[in-house]
Amino acid sequence: MAKILFFALIVKPFVFLMLGLNVRGRENLPLKGPAVLAGNHNSHLDTIVLMSLYPLKDIRRIRPVAAADYFYKNKWVGWFADHCIGIIPLDRSGKADRSQLFQGCHKALDNGDVLLLFPEGSRGVPEKMSSVKKGVFYLVKDRTDTKITPVVLHGLGSALPRNEALFVPFNCDVVIGEHFELRDEVSDSVKALTDVYTTLFTYCLTRQATQEGNRVE
Amino acid sequence: MQNSDVIFKIPSHSFVAMGVVLGLLALATIIRLSLKRKHPERDDTELKLRIQSWWWMIGIVFAALGAGMQTSIVLFAFISFLALKEFFSIVPMRLSDRRVAFWAYLAIPLQYYWVAMGWYGMFIIFIPVYVFLLLPMRMVLIGETSGFIRAVGVIHWSVMLTVFSISHIAYLLMLEVNNPAAGGMGLVLFLLFLTQFNDVSQYVWGKMLGKHKIIPKVSPNKTWEGFLGGLVTISFCAGFAGIYLTPMTFEQGMVAGIIISISGFIGDVVISSVKRDLQIKDSGQLIPGHGGILDRLDSLMYTSPLFFHYYYYFVC
Numbered sequence: 001m002a003k004i005l006f007f008a009l010i011v012k013p014f015v016f017l018m019l020g021l022n023v024r025g026r027e028n029l030p031l032k033g034p035a036v037l038a039g040n041h042n043s044h045l046d047t048i049v050l051m052s053l054y055p056l057k058d059i060r061r062i063r064p065v066a067a068a069d070y071f072y073k074n075k076w077v078g079w080f081a082d083h084c085i086g087i088i089p090l091d092r093s094g095k096a097d098r099s100q101l102f103q104g105c106h107k108a109l110d111n112g113d114v115l116l117l118f119p120e121g122s123r124g125v126p127e128k129m130s131s132v133k134k135g136v137f138y139l140v141k142d143r144t145d146t147k148i149t150p151v152v153l154h155g156l157g158s159a160l161p162r163n164e165a166l167f168v169p170f171n172c173d174v175v176i177g178e179h180f181e182l183r184d185e186v187s188d189s190v191k192a193l194t195d196v197y198t199t200l201f202t203y204c205l206t207r208q209a210t211q212e213g214n215r216v217e
Numbered sequence: 218m219q220n221s222d223v224i225f226k227i228p229s230h231s232f233v234a235m236g237v238v239l240g241l242l243a244l245a246t247i248i249r250l251s252l253k254r255k256h257p258e259r260d261d262t263e264l265k266l267r268i269q270s271w272w273w274m275i276g277i278v279f280a281a282l283g284a285g286m287q288t289s290i291v292l293f294a295f296i297s298f299l300a301l302k303e304f305f306s307i308v309p310m311r312l313s314d315r316r317v318a319f320w321a322y323l324a325i326p327l328q329y330y331w332v333a334m335g336w337y338g339m340f341i342i343f344i345p346v347y348v349f350l351l352l353p354m355r356m357v358l359i360g361e362t363s364g365f366i367r368a369v370g371v372i373h374w375s376v377m378l379t380v381f382s383i384s385h386i387a388y389l390l391m392l393e394v395n396n397p398a399a400g401g402m403g404l405v406l407f408l409l410f411l412t413q414f415n416d417v418s419q420y421v422w423g424k425m426l427g428k429h430k431i432i433p434k435v436s437p438n439k440t441w442e443g444f445l446g447g448l449v450t451i452s453f454c455a456g457f458a459g460i461y462l463t464p465m466t467f468e469q470g471m472v473a474g475i476i477i478s479i480s481g482f483i484g485d486v487v488i489s490s491v492k493r494d495l496q497i498k499d500s501g502q503l504i505p506g507h508g509g510i511l512d513r514l515d516s517l518m519y520t521s522p523l524f525f526h527y528y529y530y531f532v533c
Contacts, residue, residue: 020302022502126312155306158315168315169298169322171306171501205497206306 006084007052007059015052018169019045019159022205023053025176031058034109034146038136038180040129040197041118042157047085049156049172050116060086063108065117067092088115102139109146119193126157129197137182137189148180150196154204173204227283228400230461235279238410242271266506274504274513278409282402286390287333289402293387294329299510300379301325303501308371308491313361317368320355321376324348328384335391344381349373379511382518385525392533395464403462404528411458411474412520415451415481422446436489444482451478465532476527477520484519488512 015021030037031054039050047064054062068089071081081087088104105115117136124130140146155172177200183189201207224232245268253261281292305318324344331340353369389404396403423443431439452474459470488511492500501509 020299020306020501020503158310158312161312161315164315166316166319168319169302170315170318171303205499205501 002083003086004056004059008056011048011052012056015049018167019049019156020169020171021049021053021174022171023174023176024203025178026053028149028176028178029053030114030147030149031055031061033061033112033114034143035114036109036136036140036146036148037062037114037116037151038119038148038193039116039151039153041120041123042126042153043123043160043162045156045160045172046118046123046153047116049153049174050151051085053174061112062086062114062116063088065090065105065115069093092121098138105139106143109143123162126161127154128157129194129201132190132194132197134186134190136193137186140182141186148182148193150177150180150193150200151175152177152197152200152204154201155206171206173206175200175203222398225283226285228398228403230396230399231282231402231406234399234403234406234410234458234462235282238275238406239279242268242275245271263506268506270504270506282405286401289390289405290329290333290387293383294325296510296514297325297329297380297383298322299503300383300514301375303503303509303511304375304379305372307495307497307500308375309367310371311361311364311368313359314356314368314372316359317352317356317372320352321348321372324376325380328380329387332384332387332391337388337391340384340388344376348376352376378518379514382522383514385521386517389525389528392529395533396462399462407455407458407462407473408477408520408524409517411451411455411477412481412516414454415447415478415520416485416516418450419443419447419478419482422450432486435486435493439482439486447482448475448478451475463528463532465528469532472531473524473527476523480519480523481516484516487519488515 037050039046047066051059051062051064064085064087066081066085066087066089068091071087072078072089081089088108090104091101108115119132119136120130121133121135122130136148140148152175153172154175155170158168159170159172160167177196180193180196183192222229227235249261249264249268252259278292281289301322305321310318328340328343331343352372356365356369386405386408389408390401392401392404394401399406419439420443423438423440423446426442426446427438427440429441430437431441431444452471455474455477456467456471459465459473460467463470463473465473488500492498499508500511503510504513507513
């Protein structure tokens with residue numbers, strides 16, 4: 001309930017008024033789980049912008065996978081992460097073994113939820129893609145029921161980059177791709193998903209001509 | 218002003234003009250529906266979205282004008298904000314400029330505050346002088362000198378077009394009312410209607426007679442026939458509309474029409490050039506069927522200040 005209110009009263013108006021989205025490929029957005037939405041990560045806003053694409057009635061279905069160490073550092077942030085966002089905590093310390101690591105994710109997928117995760121693992125340098133990590137492929141490797149939908153965001157790294165507290169309004173591009181076909185080898189999947197991201201970036205309106213990966217229609 | 222001249226708090230001539238615009242829009246909707254019936258196989262989604270968006274845009278502007286001066290000023294301030302945001306999002310900006318952009322946004326409430334208090338002197342120099350001098354100073358404090366000149370130019374140009382130019386529409390409401398039958402909003406309706414109708418009539422004349430291209434490198438669809446057809450149409454429309462909605466005589470209205478038609482064309486192709494440079498077709502997705510808000514404001518960014526100053530110096 002807190003989540004619906006949070007999105008209805010704060011997130012959706014904020015995204016509409018202060019950000020403004022150019023959405024491409026909305027029809028590719030998986031509304032029903034089990035599914036994985038895999039985006040690039042530049043800003044804390046990435047999560048709420050992607051979640052705001054969902055209608056309020058489906059908002060509880062979309063669950064971001066987030067770093068346990070970061071979000072549970074503080075009691076209040078932890079409460080917010082649990083109740084307003086509904087994160088699935090992930091242990092980044094490397095202590096947990098693989099079966100345990102993804103337990104929460106599998107449970108949510110079994111439940112028909114849509115997992116939102118960022119294969120880069122971290123926000124990194126604003127508006128620069130860091131390398132795709134293998135985690136996401138290990139997660140869905142043995143699940144025939146779960147498809148990965150790639151999505152790229154551009155512009156939020158300017159609106160609210162890492163380690164900045166001042167929000168500045170900018171329009172932002174959201175480009176949602178078609179289902180990603182998993183390759184047999186994990187390393188091939190990494191390469192293929194990286195290529196998909198590169199292609200999706202070319203559809204961004206806000207990606208200026210000065211940058212690499214020029215878009216043209 | 219007598220009570221009988223005011224309908225729902227809107228001066229009667231402005232009320233009638235709004236009715237005419239809504240009537241034209243209803244006509245466009247009916248034509249689209251009958252075309253759809255005649256050729257059900259044709260895909261008219263684009264046209265449908267376009268007309269639907271017109272209903273929304275005109276509805277919002279008319280509602281704000283009807284609600285009063287302050288509401289209208291807030292609406293134009295908000296439009297400036299959306300346009301500036303869109304501009305900043307498509308033009309090349311360095312990441313270090315985001316704090317400068319933040320200060321540029323702050324110019325919007327101030328500029329419209331000068332409008333609302335009717336402080337003409339400040340309204341007219343605030344952005345061309347104070348903001349112009351202040352933004353580079355803010356940029357110096359950040360200290361990123363690589364790409365400095367270009368960034369200064371891009372940011373100030375964006376603010377001039379989207380805030381300074383557009384705020385002239387709002388200031389029309391603050392001028393002394395010399396045609397009480399239409400009120401201050403008569404001028405706004407005159408400007409908005411003729412600017413948008415100019416786009417339409419240049420397009421229609423171009424479709425019917427267009428042969429000789431004006432600037433093929435920027436806008437291959439723009440022809441001399443469309444431009445001149447629009448110019449003649451708009452100057453006559455402006456002559457008649459001027460008598461009804463403004464204190465202008467027929468001749469003064471015609472001159473206003475000529476100014477609007479020529480400068481509207483220039484605004485259109487200036488924004489086209491920006492998009493060409495960036496290799497994008499639309500500046501955003503805010504208005505379904507039209508593109509971004511800049512795609513709709515392009516002509517207005519030129520017609521508003523030019524019409525305003527023509528009116529201010531020669532008529533008002």
